[in-house]
Amino acid sequence: MKTLFENITVITMDDNIGVVNNGFVSTDGKLINYVGTSRPSGNFDRVIDGENKVLMPGLINAHTHTAMTLLRGYADDMNLQDWLYNKIFPFEDKMTPEDVRRGSGIAIDEMLSGGTTCFSDMYFFQAETGRAAVKKGIRAVLSDCVNFDGYDRKVKLMEEMAEEFKGCDLISFTFSPHAIYTCSFELLEKCAEYAKRHNMPIHTHLAETRTEFSDCEIEHNMTPTEYMESAGLFENPTIAAHCVAMTDNDLEILKKYNVSVAHNPISNLKLASGVAPVPKMLDMGINVAIGTDGASSNNSLDMFEEIKAAALIHKGTSLDPTAVPAETALKMATVNGAKALGFDNLGIIKSGYLADLIVVDFDVPHLKPMHNPVSSIVYSAKCTDVEYTMVNGKIVYER
């Protein structure tokens, strides 16, 4: 399949190129094979006119629990313990593989129609999520999350999944110890070793709340980050979700091991966890990606909303209007997300890169006028402005 997008504004997210006006982008099979200002030669199976449209990399949701769409709006505005123990956990206890298939299906429809082309999931019955992802054509990074005494069972599930999705280039895996408060130190160590042995990245929750932080200090005389470091987890490539309650030394640890942070600003606000020290992370050169978390604490999987929240919240809380500028926020949801998930050919509109891209329709009042396409995407566009979503060279959503 060869597709050409012509006369389109291209936000490449390539530092050397930036925005291309009246650009042409062509794809061949799974890859982008041309980005430039003249029409590439050759025949195309489909040509899409780019008038009043912007083409950009597909958005990468670095931390979510897709099947939790089923709990969207089920319980809100409650104290965390009450919410978790009286609402979320009892609901999840009853969830079947079929529920996970349904919940993931809703999530994937929501993501594809909203410009997300890749997501990193952490939940249970993940083979169902993988099947839904393959069926609908979205790129997924899966992990059947380990907690309490579930290690052997989860390793078995992960290995069955690896077998089932062998050769399927939409699906890859991480290994996920859930968090320090649901895994013993020995379990964290076992997960670190397993990931190392099988060359898998780690995906985990880290320092989401002040309670997690102070409990860890009381129990282990260490911060959550120090505790995870001591269990050897960070010796693997790691995506650490949240990282709200962090000391300066904790940030140094993330930097030292090249840990990627999945920043979830809306969930952190909604659950009253606080605001992660993202400007400091970025200043230190830590790789910060963006996630929506699950739909029960957001209540959306809308990466456009999440990018805007990431660009806004640090300005308002640090009182610095230059914190997390638009370009940086968009990088977090594209380039940095790809890096966090271990891709070296994703997140940029560039020849040779995976053809995961979206086209946004600018012919709506809320995107008029357009002074700066990056600002428009970050501060003004809606996920519903997405007109085409392409994953792996295939248009999988068309408005």
Next chain:
Amino acid sequence: MKTLFENITVITMDDNIGVVNNGFVSTDGKLINYVGTSRPSGNFDRVIDGENKVLMPGLINAHTHTAMTLLRGYADDMNLQDWLYNKIFPFEDKMTPEDVRRGSGIAIDEMLSGGTTCFSDMYFFQAETGRAAVKKGIRAVLSDCVNFDGYDRKVKLMEEMAEEFKGCDLISFTFSPHAIYTCSFELLEKCAEYAKRHNMPIHTHLAETRTEFSDCEIEHNMTPTEYMESAGLFENPTIAAHCVAMTDNDLEILKKYNVSVAHNPISNLKLASGVAPVPKMLDMGINVAIGTDGASSNNSLDMFEEIKAAALIHKGTSLDPTAVPAETALKMATVNGAKALGFDNLGIIKSGYLADLIVVDFDVPHLKPMHNPVSSIVYSAKCTDVEYTMVNGKIVYER
């Protein structure tokens, strides 16, 4: 014109009724004349089926500068003084009445298609905005904003507008001294007296930034709120936009005079002004409405986004997940907005109230499943889910 909405979920925002499932709402002329669970008798010019849809009051944007859509994305992520003096003011200096007409037109299209049925504007060349509002059928509360030495000219413009729009029930007025840093004390007093004499509400900016607060303390040995009180402004019904930098005594002053606050959470974040003490205001019984501010500091006039931001930001900054629950945030954008703007028959779906209402389409992945319609509207719906917008009994937007 008689319209019937049938078999629809109705979020009435009426404390005694709440949500009506499988409801019927009918309108006759400018008013709602039935809300209930059985089909009202009579003939209708139009019947709209409500399957998978939610009907609710139209949203009220209590503080905006509509024509600033022209500056959307023109300058972002800059220090406030640099932004204002090197970008915004020079751009505005060149704006003509025709620009204001064009900018207001874009804004009104954006608002109507996004479920906003009424806005309170403060800018210049407001007659142009009024003409655009009447043409497109949105309810507008206008004020040609007074600053520096503009008093006589602005009084004349306001009186010409009053004459031009006499008998037009979509248009009403406030009187707007811009802010304490652009008006002398004598000018503020003159505005207070004019408003009193002509029985007009005041619409002003108050305590938006810490700089405004500390400058006022240094110059006048008073807080901005005390300063405005001493000028007699609050002796009129008043909408005070922002109210970020407030002492406890300042809040007592707002309460004492029944001043309504227009909370602009996104603009306050983007310009790094901070977070207004809204939970405290609500606890004290101060009437808090919601505004988007101008599109240059947002960069959107999306009230859905603003409601969600209002529900999120106070949880995350106070670390209390029960702060500003969904229902409260929605009240701010409907009932409280109507009250702030001086309407006693707006903001609730109730017989005898003005037929300003919207219908939201729930047949989209991001609104599935629906456990609680109020939660879905506040945390999950997009402005682009609005299918019908009715103002004054007339459907003025249809997707």
